[in-house]
Amino acid sequence: MAHIGPSGFSPYPVAVYEGVLNPPPGKALMFNEIVDEEVAMREAAKAMLTRPNPTIFPGPQVLYAWNEEAKEKAKLVRKMAEVLGAKIIPMYDYRPKYPKINPAIEINPNHPNLTIWHNKIKACIFVGVHCHYANVALKIIRAETDCFTIAMCGMAGHEDAMITLRDQHTEEMEKFIKIAEEVKRGLGRS
Amino acid sequence: MQATETILYNRAGQRVVSPDYLLFEAPRTKHFMTGSEAVKEAVKRASVDASVSYPITPQSEAAHLIGELWVEGYVGVYFRGESEFGVMSEIAGCAMAGARTITTTSGPGTLRAMENFPMWAGTRIPVQLVLMARGVNSPLSIQPDNLEVGFLLDTGCMIWYAETAQDLFDMILAGFVVAEQPDVHVPVITVVDGFFVSHTREAIMLPPDDIALPPYNPYRAPMPVIDAEVPPGRFLRDPFVMKSNYISYATHASWQWEVRAAIERSRPYAKHYLRGLIEHFGDPEAELVFVACGTASAQAKEAVRLLEDEGIPARVVKLKTIRPFPIEELRQAVKGAKYIFVPEFNVVGWLEREVRRYLYGHSNAEIIGAPRVAGGMTMPAEVIVKEVLKLTGKEVKHVI
Numbered sequence: 001m002a003h004i005g006p007s008g009f010s011p012y013p014v015a016v017y018e019g020v021l022n023p024p025p026g027k028a029l030m031f032n033e034i035v036d037e038e039v040a041m042r043e044a045a046k047a048m049l050t051r052p053n054p055t056i057f058p059g060p061q062v063l064y065a066w067n068e069e070a071k072e073k074a075k076l077v078r079k080m081a082e083v084l085g086a087k088i089i090p091m092y093d094y095r096p097k098y099p100k101i102n103p104a105i106e107i108n109p110n111h112p113n114l115t116i117w118h119n120k121i122k123a124c125i126f127v128g129v130h131c132h133y134a135n136v137a138l139k140i141i142r143a144e145t146d147c148f149t150i151a152m153c154g155m156a157g158h159e160d161a162m163i164t165l166r167d168q169h170t171e172e173m174e175k176f177i178k179i180a181e182e183v184k185r186g187l188g189r190s
Numbered sequence: 191m192q193a194t195e196t197i198l199y200n201r202a203g204q205r206v207v208s209p210d211y212l213l214f215e216a217p218r219t220k221h222f223m224t225g226s227e228a229v230k231e232a233v234k235r236a237s238v239d240a241s242v243s244y245p246i247t248p249q250s251e252a253a254h255l256i257g258e259l260w261v262e263g264y265v266g267v268y269f270r271g272e273s274e275f276g277v278m279s280e281i282a283g284c285a286m287a288g289a290r291t292i293t294t295t296s297g298p299g300t301l302r303a304m305e306n307f308p309m310w311a312g313t314r315i316p317v318q319l320v321l322m323a324r325g326v327n328s329p330l331s332i333q334p335d336n337l338e339v340g341f342l343l344d345t346g347c348m349i350w351y352a353e354t355a356q357d358l359f360d361m362i363l364a365g366f367v368v369a370e371q372p373d374v375h376v377p378v379i380t381v382v383d384g385f386f387v388s389h390t391r392e393a394i395m396l397p398p399d400d401i402a403l404p405p406y407n408p409y410r411a412p413m414p415v416i417d418a419e420v421p422p423g424r425f426l427r428d429p430f431v432m433k434s435n436y437i438s439y440a441t442h443a444s445w446q447w448e449v450r451a452a453i454e455r456s457r458p459y460a461k462h463y464l465r466g467l468i469e470h471f472g473d474p475e476a477e478l479v480f481v482a483c484g485t486a487s488a489q490a491k492e493a494v495r496l497l498e499d500e501g502i503p504a505r506v507v508k509l510k511t512i513r514p515f516p517i518e519e520l521r522q523a524v525k526g527a528k529y530i531f532v533p534e535f536n537v538v539g540w541l542e543r544e545v546r547r548y549l550y551g552h553s554n555a556e557i558i559g560a561p562r563v564a565g566g567m568t569m570p571a572e573v574i575v576k577e578v579l580k581l582t583g584k585e586v587k588h589v590i
Contacts, residue, residue: 014448014450015451016451016454016455017451017454021454021455021457021458022373022455094414096437096438096441110437110441111440111441114437130411130412130413130414131372131373131375131412132314132375132412132413132448133412133413135412135448135451136441136444136445137444139444139447139448140440140441143440143444144440155372155373155412156371156372156373160451
């Protein structure tokens with residue numbers, strides 16, 4: 001992901017067409033650079049702690065009790081929100097809603113920009129969203145908003161996010177929370 | 191203390207091994223078989239959950255042999271569809287429900303099923319279609335011709351092209367592995383030229399048949415699996431409704447870019463499992479290059495040998511993948527080329543168009559879309575040589 005800010009009405013060019021691919025295992029993607037996971041986590045925490053109206057968008061993989069890991073991740077999402085001082089707006093359903101969603105309380109992958117515009121969100125974390133819908137949403141967000149996007153993905157990552165953390169499970173989420181606490185202290189906030 | 195090892199077996203009782211072991215490390219023995227039989231051998235080692243078939247020449251035998259694997263317990267579900275459209279719809283249902291799936295078709299069957307291929311890609315299902323290319327209507331032909339591949343280029347499916355039965359065997363196994371990567375997860379069409387490969391016997395190296403790929407894990411899919419027992423799955427899979435407003439247009443655009451992005455993400459995986467997206471043959475310094483896929487590349491290799499006798503150095507760049515197109519690999523491979531011939535088994539020259547598109551501004555070579563045969567014609571190496579000799583002004587010794 002090479003740029004921040006609106007890139008035009010069409011979600012093109014997408015990051016892969018600019019030569020940006022997902023990071024290899026053990027690494028993270030920050031804009032168009034492959035970096036160590038910890039470096040990316042630190043920048044992600046900084047973005048969430050310094051930009052207006054930071055928000056976490058949890059998806060079905062952490063909202064529903066599919067398995068024990070999902071339950072643990074849900075608790076960690078809540079803790080993450082507390083540390084980052086972020087709102088939680090759920091993406092609980094992938095179907096588009098017509099005539100419109102209530103952007104104050106929900107986000108939808110087919111028109112995520114409505115929620116971001118309404119709440120003036122300048123930094124967000126996607127977590128627990130199925131990869132296809134995260135990718136569709138991240139392309140639209142990139143095309144139509146100036147929101148700093150962070151993807152915490154349990155699989156291979158999302159190159160259309162500004163920061164991509166891949167293979168994120170409970171251990172990695174705990175690590176992120178710890179780093180976020182350090183960054184917060186460094187910013188003189190408790 | 192003795193270390194313990196967990197050994198997994200699939201439904202057929204085959205030992206589950208890593209894709210790398212199955213493709214690169216397992217000992218192989220030599221066999222003599224047709225391309226259709228190679229399909230059976232690949233499916234036998236692929237822990238396939240479901241296959242749907244419909245007869246059409248020349249893929250009928252491959253479809254039939256997959257049915258035999260079902261009888262033997264290697265394939266979970268197998269049935270005959272009502273038509274190719276039915277087959278491709280039914281196999282999509284199996285894949286959406288979380289099954290590893292494979293089917294086969296040819297020529298007019300491909301065209302009848304056409305609406306399903308972009309649907310497969312859009313719903314992000316890693317179905318594998320083995321396409322044994324033959325002529326399409328009209329006029330009706332059952333003979334080898336790969337025009338139909340030109341129609342499939344922009345369906346959102348990966349397209350790989352096998353030259354030999356060996357290629358086909360390896361590509362089918364690698365196809366599942368690459369198509370099922372969570373960040374790829376689009377269909378793969380493994381193409382082989384009908385009759386030339388499906389119906390001829392050749393030596394092929396096979397790993398043992400008591401080992402197989404790990405089963406597909408649908409819970410790593412980029413969309414929720416349809417599962418009647420897990421209610422969220424039922425209402426999370428719906429596509430967006432096409433309404434006439436800007437939001438639905440933007441969603442549709444983003445969705446389509448995402449499908450194409452997924453194909454691009456397959457590059458590193460395909461490079462690993464296919465050992466590169468292209469293959470070189472001949473004199474690496476030669477200024478005369480054949481860019482081809484499938485049987486045309488096999489014939490071009492023979493032409494390179496004949497040209498050697500004429501004192502003309504030549505080489506072949508064989509394309510293993512068409513989608514993703516090996517853009518950078520091709521640009522590098524034709525550096526220094528003066529003449530690029532694109533021999534093809536169809537009248538329209540879809541590969542020549544692709545080659546011109548991606549070399550535009552990147553090569554000063556003259557690109558020649560020849561020779562081109564169709565409708566069941568063979569392409570003797572001498573025909574290719576004749577085209578080259580015409581260009582160089584040399585006497586044509588070989589009489590066709």
